[in-house]
Amino acid sequence: MRRVVLTIVVTIAGLVALLSFKSHLPTAPSAAVSTTGGTSGTSGTGGTPASSSSPATVPGEFPMGSLAGKLTAGETAVTGHVATTVYGPVQIQLVMRNSKIVKVAVLQQPMNTANDIQIGDFAFPKLISETLTAQTAKIDAVSGASYTSAGYIKSLQSALDNRA
Amino acid sequence: MTSVARRPAPARHAGAEAYPGQRPPAAPPRSGAAHGPRVRPRAVRPQKESGRVSARVVLAVIAVGAIVVIALWWRSTPDVSGLGGWLTGAGEALGLLAGYGVVVLVALMARLPPLERGIGTDQLTRWHAMGGRYVVSVVWAHALLIVWGYAVQAHTSVTSETATLLTQYPDVLMATVGGFLLLGVGLISMRAARRRVRYETWYYLHLYTYLAIALAFSHQFADGAAFVSNLAARFWWSAMYLTVAVLIGWYRFVVPLRAFARHRFHVIGVRQEGPGVVSVYIGGSRLDELDAEPGQFFRWRFLTRSMWWSSHPYSLSAAPGKDVLRITVKDLGDHSRALARLRPGTRVFAEGPYGAFTATSSGRGVVLLAGGVGITPLRAMFATLPGRLTLIYRASTPQDVVFADELDAIAAARGATVHYVIGSRAELGGDPLSPRVLRSLAPGLDEQDVYVCGPDGMASAAITALRAAGVPKRSIHRESFEF
Numbered sequence: 001m002r003r004v005v006l007t008i009v010v011t012i013a014g015l016v017a018l019l020s021f022k023s024h025l026p027t028a029p030s031a032a033v034s035t036t037g038g039t040s041g042t043s044g045t046g047g048t049p050a051s052s053s054s055p056a057t058v059p060g061e062f063p064m065g066s067l068a069g070k071l072t073a074g075e076t077a078v079t080g081h082v083a084t085t086v087y088g089p090v091q092i093q094l095v096m097r098n099s100k101i102v103k104v105a106v107l108q109q110p111m112n113t114a115n116d117i118q119i120g121d122f123a124f125p126k127l128i129s130e131t132l133t134a135q136t137a138k139i140d141a142v143s144g145a146s147y148t149s150a151g152y153i154k155s156l157q158s159a160l161d162n163r164a
Numbered sequence: 165m166t167s168v169a170r171r172p173a174p175a176r177h178a179g180a181e182a183y184p185g186q187r188p189p190a191a192p193p194r195s196g197a198a199h200g201p202r203v204r205p206r207a208v209r210p211q212k213e214s215g216r217v218s219a220r221v222v223l224a225v226i227a228v229g230a231i232v233v234i235a236l237w238w239r240s241t242p243d244v245s246g247l248g249g250w251l252t253g254a255g256e257a258l259g260l261l262a263g264y265g266v267v268v269l270v271a272l273m274a275r276l277p278p279l280e281r282g283i284g285t286d287q288l289t290r291w292h293a294m295g296g297r298y299v300v301s302v303v304w305a306h307a308l309l310i311v312w313g314y315a316v317q318a319h320t321s322v323t324s325e326t327a328t329l330l331t332q333y334p335d336v337l338m339a340t341v342g343g344f345l346l347l348g349v350g351l352i353s354m355r356a357a358r359r360r361v362r363y364e365t366w367y368y369l370h371l372y373t374y375l376a377i378a379l380a381f382s383h384q385f386a387d388g389a390a391f392v393s394n395l396a397a398r399f400w401w402s403a404m405y406l407t408v409a410v411l412i413g414w415y416r417f418v419v420p421l422r423a424f425a426r427h428r429f430h431v432i433g434v435r436q437e438g439p440g441v442v443s444v445y446i447g448g449s450r451l452d453e454l455d456a457e458p459g460q461f462f463r464w465r466f467l468t469r470s471m472w473w474s475s476h477p478y479s480l481s482a483a484p485g486k487d488v489l490r491i492t493v494k495d496l497g498d499h500s501r502a503l504a505r506l507r508p509g510t511r512v513f514a515e516g517p518y519g520a521f522t523a524t525s526s527g528r529g530v531v532l533l534a535g536g537v538g539i540t541p542l543r544a545m546f547a548t549l550p551g552r553l554t555l556i557y558r559a560s561t562p563q564d565v566v567f568a569d570e571l572d573a574i575a576a577a578r579g580a581t582v583h584y585v586i587g588s589r590a591e592l593g594g595d596p597l598s599p600r601v602l603r604s605l606a607p608g609l610d611e612q613d614v615y616v617c618g619p620d621g622m623a624s625a626a627i628t629a630l631r632a633a634g635v636p637k638r639s640i641h642r643e644s645f646e647f
Contacts, residue, residue: 003294004297007298008301011302015254015257015258018234018237018238018257019244019250019253019254019257020244022238022241022243022244022253023243023244023245023249023250086242087242112389112392112393113386113387113388113389113392114332114333114334114386114387115252115314115317115333115387115389118314118318118328118332119317119318121318122317122318122319143246143248144246144248144249144316144317144318144319145317146245147242
């Protein structure tokens with residue numbers, strides 16, 4: 001019995017030690033994104049922070065693949081660069097009308113594992129609705145999807161830079 | 165201490181007189197050549213050091229493997245952030261350890277000769293039982309942490325995440341079935357340890373482990389972050405599983421089948437040694453090629469209509485001969501009772517020899533300490549070990565003593581000593597195997613090698629006493645037949 005308790009304690013202690021080493025590694029993406037956290041009020045469209053006022057989106061429903069062929073009159077499509085994350089590439093495309101972002105499509109997303117896809121399904125609708133509200137790349141990362149968020153924001157920023 | 169019968173050699177024919185109530189030995193089986201003492205003992209060979217590995221080496225290899233597995237997790241994990249990250253990270257690390265652990269557990273039971281001879285089946289079985297409980301727990305901790313971690317990351321409930329995992333994630337449903345099978349096998353083994361299920365039930369349900377491992381294999385590559393984008397990891401991981409599968413196929417199936425064809429094991433005769441104790445003489449050809457040593461055992465499967473489907477480990481109770489082997493079994497269950505009714509000529513499927521309870525070539529004196537039916541392997545060693553020999557034979561009643569005639573004859577022939585310690589604790593007025601008693605029965609005990617075989621309770625108590633009597637740990641050799 002004592003051996004059982006000892007084994008459990010050692011296993012848990014080992015896991016905690018292992019994970020805490022990983023969690024203290026200084027990694028760039030989430031830090032870079034977090035600097036935009038205080039700027040959620042800068043857009044002219046709405047007063048409330050983007051992350052809490054997102055219109056209800058059903059997870060998993062967001063445009064995937066290029067919208068260039070489905071544009072209506074007055075719309076232009078701008079494609080962002082591919083942002084590479086540790087989980088895989090992220091690339092987005094903006095549909096602009098009167099220099100406003102009206103749609104965001106995801107061209108590439110991490111999909112190595114089913115979990116990557118599940119995280120994307122959850123994160124992209126939030127990121128897109130934040131983008132439509134903020135109309136800039138200064139949006140909050142989605143918690144639990146910091147790498148995907150960072151990739152999205154990078155690709156979004158490059159698309160906005162390209163739009164001129 | 166009247167009931168401690170001491171018999172310094174030479175002592176002859178003392179058996180029947182000293183133990184009123186003991187049945188005279190039954191007539192030998194038809195083939196007279198197979199009578200116990202006449203099984204010609206071969207000179208004991210010096211222990212083959214090559215082809216054996218020590219426990220320390222095996223444990224070190226297992227630990228290094230675990231470190232490599234953790235390194236694999238480390239490489240594939242960018243960082244750990246938030247509650248979801250912690251839970252998922254822990255779940256992934258445990259999943260990898262579980263996938264590695266099942267391979268280790270199966271490999272320990274693959275009848276690998278270096279492990280069987282170097283560490284011993286009883287020790288391997290203890291490791292397997294301990295490790296099995298651990299790995300089943302790790303499997304389930306992995307499953308629960310992944311569900312919880314994914315649920316936190318995706319901001320959903322645990323129930324809906326469970327459904328998502330089972331239905332949307334590739335091969336997770338299959339792996340879950342495997343997890344339940346492993347849990348079932350674990351629970352059955354715990355019941356088996358408490359003797360609430362039959363040996364055969366336990367044995368055959370254990371085979372579901374292979375199915376469980378096969379079911380869980382593919383989800384590792386389909387869902388595991390450590391494997392999806394790492395071809396080398398997939399290759400080596402598959403190679404590990406494949407290697408162990410081949411070893412099992414070879415050592416558990418091919419080798420015994422070839423031995424069956426080559427040696428043509430068959431029953432020569434059965435002899436009643438005492439109440440509820442029978443010896444079975446098994447003949448065959450070229451048995452010397454098996455390299456069996458006194459103290460080792462085989463797994464026997466007697467090919468009769470009622471017994472062919474179960475195999476049981478029994479020690480050799482006489483030194484292996486060129487064309488005959490002998491086992492002696494105490495009536496402990498249905499199977500051992502059925503042995504008494506075996507007919508000569510019955511074919512036998514034998515796997516072995518197994519066991520690390522064999523002579524070491526230290527050149528020092530040797531003390532054999534037998535409890536009850538634990539006498540069987542020691543009886544074989546008593547005839548063959550070189551040098552100064554003392555046998556201490558503990559039994560609770562005179563009726564339980566078997567081989568008294570043989571032991572006395574061997575003792576007389578080679579000038580060895582046999583002490584019979586008979587009677588219950590109360591009758592003997594104290595601990596019959598206390599350090600003081602042991603030292604008086606075997607003078608110079610602390611400078612000799614001691615071989616202990618008996619029921620677990622007796623053996624553990626005896627080892628404690630031996631340590632107290634000053635025998636170093638490395639000089640004590642133990643065989644447990646309770647596996």
